Amino acid sequence: MxxxxxxxxxxxxxxxxxxxxxxxxxxxxxxxxxxxxxxxxxxxxxxxxSPVDELDQVQDYVNTLVETTECDVMITDTDKVIAGSEELERYERRPVGAVIKETMENRNTEIIEEGTKGDICEDYEHNEEKVGSILIAPVMKQGDVLGAVILSSQDQSLGDYEVKIAETTAKILSKQLGL
Missing domain, CATH: 2.10.260.10 (Pemi-like Protein 1; Chain: D)
Structure with a gap:
């Protein structure tokens, strides 16, 4: 101290x-x-x-999303990455990037077609390196934003199917959060 x-x-x-x-x-x-x-x-x-950080099974959600969508996945609270799939686990505990913060503040699901590492984390090396499409679905409870479910793919563009899966997961997570 x-x-x-x-x-x-x-x-x-x-x-x-x-x-x-x-x-x-x-x-x-x-x-x-x-x-x-x-x-x-x-x-x-x-x-x-961070109520999202308190969830026991957050890595299970990540693994299920990877299997369902074939995308890279991470779950954040409002400040940092809480859990990520194998490809994105290097981001865990790093501060979320400005694009993710802005999307959470807007309280809308967004797809960024040509995302960079800097969009995901603010202090990551080689921030301009491309990571493909990024889908950001805010996790909200009683009007407060608590985090986000993020899907990323270099191989495919993300569409309605991935949006519905990410938004559903965000709603399930919000119900799990005991505030």
């Missing part, structure tokens, strides 16, 4: 403001959910909460 030198008072409703600099550094935005931990030495620790 590192000290920031910032001290805040708790108001009469028990609230404390997380400084803008820390929110920016940690990529904490309005509406994000934080998990609260209490340490043995009376420390209170706030951690970004």
């Amino acid at each position: 590192r000290a920031t030198g910032i001290v805040r008072k708790i108001d009469n409703l028990g609230r404390v403001v997380i400084p803008k600099e820390i929110r920016k550094e940690m990529k904490i935005n309005n509406g994000n959910t934080l998990e609260i931990f209490v340490d043995q030495d009376d420390s209170v620790i706030l951690k970004k909460y």
Whole structure:
């Protein structure tokens, strides 16, 4: 744990403001959910909460989608890749790219015909390297975006069949998330 030198008072409703600099550094935005931990030495620790990361069978969903669609697959939360098929597992735990974030924010399923590695992850080497078609289906619960189901294929263009499969998986995942 590192000290920031910032001290805040708790108001009469028990609230404390997380400084803008820390929110920016940690990529904490309005509406994000934080998990609260209490340490043995009376420390209170706030951690970004990812309900998608808590799912036990997320890799099973990935494997089933690979078998069903013959595409590469990954599942993300709003910030990072949670699980990926064999071809995309190198992206796991990496931050999602701007295109994926934008699609999640728009709350619509999108197909990008000529995707690049930079569309998938923001800090991946050789970001301009082509990865083929990318389909992004947001996972939403009660109007909040919690992540995305992403299909990718260099061999085939993605169409209505893959859209329906990805959207159905996103809905199933949202029902699995206990918020």
